[in-house]
Amino acid sequence: MAKIICEEKNCSGCLACVVACIDQHYDETAGEALSCRIHEKITTETGLVRYTTRTCHHCADAPCVKVYPTEALYINEMGLVIPVRDKCIGCRACEAACPFDIPRFDGEGKLVKCDGCAARQAHGLLPACVRTCNTGALKLGE
């Protein structure tokens, strides 16, 4: 129960998760901070244009981990796919391998990807995005 899932029908597109993720991972001086939650516009059945957010599925058989030439991605004991920034060489092999278009790259060309707030979860804390989700759409699950 460590993966972050989204009950799409209850998402309002309020974007709190996107900024909570940034706040968790960056200092306030990081003006161009990149969130691990990717936000995109959708049009609902009624015609409402709003944001939706998505992030890493933490696949059990993660193709991104398999293709990695270095140890910049690994699966931890909770089943979360963890990026290791120091070991990322910016080759973008993970981008090509990911079927869900998740990997993003920052100003230094390094991978930015959800780590499921693994350290927080290991200490009994919710991932920052789940903690703040205003509607309760984001949950922990399998």
Place this chain on the structure above:
Amino acid sequence: MEKYTTEELLQARIPGEETGITVKRTICGFCGENCLVDAYMKDGKIIKVEGCDSLPVANSGKLCVKGAALKQTIYHPERLLYPMKRVGARGEGRFERITWEEAMSTIAQKMQETKESHGAKATLVYAGHPKWFRHQLTELCNAYGTPNFGTESSSCAYARMLANETVFGTTGRGAMPDMANTNTLLIWGVNQMYSRSVTGSKSHLKLEEKGVNIIVVDSRHTPTTDHATLHLQPIPGTDGALALGMAQVIISENRHDMAYIEKNCTGFEAYKDYVSGFTPEKVEAITGVPADLVIRAARLLTENGPFGLQMSASPMVHHINGVQNVRAINALVLLTGSFGVKGGTAGPGPGRGGFKNGFLMNPLHRVDADQDLSHAEFPAWAQLNFYETQVTRIADYMEGKGDYPIHTLIAFGMNHHMWAQPEHVEEAFKGLDFFVNIDMYKTDTCDYADIILPAATALEREQLLMMGKGQILDLQPIIEPMGEVRNDMEIILELAQRLDLEIGDPVLKNYDDYLRMSLMGTGLTLEELRAAPDGLPKPGKLAMRTTEQILSNVRTPSGKLEFVSSVLEGCDMPHHDSLPVYRDFRETLPMDEYPLILCTGCRKPQLFHKRTYRMPWLNNLEESPVIELHPETAKKLGIADGEMVRVVTPIGALEMRLLHDTSGLPGVVHVYHGARDKDINSLLDEKYYDPISGFPGYKSYCCRLEKLEQKEA
């Protein structure tokens, strides 16, 4: 369990002895919601925030998108940290640091000089955001002798409060839906899932889950309308006609509560006659809402009543017919017998808690209020919003186009971009003898001031908070005041002392006095609360109000709920109809030349007026401002998605990117307000306002769109 190194724990901001990270409780303070925050602290600095989940508070563990950026709000490089005085020309933005002593003695001296040369009323005192010190600022105005005290509320909440007073004899605060018991909810023009997303989102979804009939009237699709039983989409500014049409259906189908009306209301016969003309077909022609939906809404509203009416402070009164539109909506509450009853609007139960002399707890009459600058033009305002001046015409007042000129302006958190034609306000600033602005940031408004003072944030001062059902909490500042910032109350009290004036009862000398005064009547002391970090329950039982008490204490002149307003009748002014008469704003506009409706300021989750543009984490989420237009209209005009176009009104023009967006209605141009370089308020007409309330028609003006190549052709 996986072992983490100290460095990894620090990086993940995990609290504990190993990292030295602690968690402190504070209030966000970004808007007026008072969400409690758990701030992660390291070496005296905030390194992360999240919603407090250790107390039974409304925001339980959550912060909205704006609150999540709190770190950037507090440590922003444009924070004003020291008193400054202007050294360049007004508007140029050149300032140099001065001492508090020099700043405060200069301000007191200038206020005294103004009073001696022109009379105290030549000083206008203004409060923007935040609101908590307004009562004491009014006391300062009274002691000094000026009736000219105005606030941002004169284009935010007060017009709806005025409208509510005319019908219910109570303000918006006294007319909330009885959410816990209602079976039918009418939400008119509010999208809580953005504007109050932390507390409003979950409660809205819960109502849906409970099977409450939710009717949402909103000219746009929003997340709230997506979770509604029925959504009506009127053209902005036609809401009054829609409400009158629903009333026509209710009365013609005999769905109204005649026994309730006869017992509690006045003016029904005249109202009934008036609404009889608003047939569903006529309403469709005015509002664009299909006739069958008007009928369905009227039936749904009365099937499982009474109904709770949920509205917001301002969206419905940002039209030049706003007060009457809200009165027409409020009349539905009377018609269905929904006011003061369980499951209805303003239902029985405990009153709203609050602190002594807190914001709007005990509104003060002003000295010489009948000589303030707005009373003659806005007589209903003068009676019902007696505690403040309507300052929509602030530029005129500063230029002496009112009964007399304003020479000195003392402003707390003023943002002149909130008014239509802010350029006029800028010109008027230049003619002032003296201008002080107090703010957290060095804003565009500060650039026109002679002295600017740095205000403390909510995190830099001790605060008292009333939580839920009478639990009171004392919150200590969690960071040292940055630079030389002081809180607004300290500034007000020092100013009073320097002017040799006494304010408060008992007299307030310092901030602690203010906190102690706030607690009077709660049965708790400041010392007790300081020693109880999780707060203390307010002793004694909360006063409960019954339906009988509510309906026998209606504060209108007739003592009854009024379909026909005796206050408006007594005003004897054009447009002050005593019935909730619908006047179409389009008849006053040059719609031939400017055929599209310009609707500004509809909420986006990440934006809250001008200040959000300052925070990169919020501003970077999407391009703003842009023009949002329904593709049907865009295609007719030959404008592609993402094309740069010119939006033109009778006042001016701005170039912006246009996005196709089906959220709004065809024919309506939506633009968010407050951007530094592309302020849509520059295109609004400062004379286009509601003659009853003075509120600008921000949400229903006119415009046309021009393709850019037309300019070159």
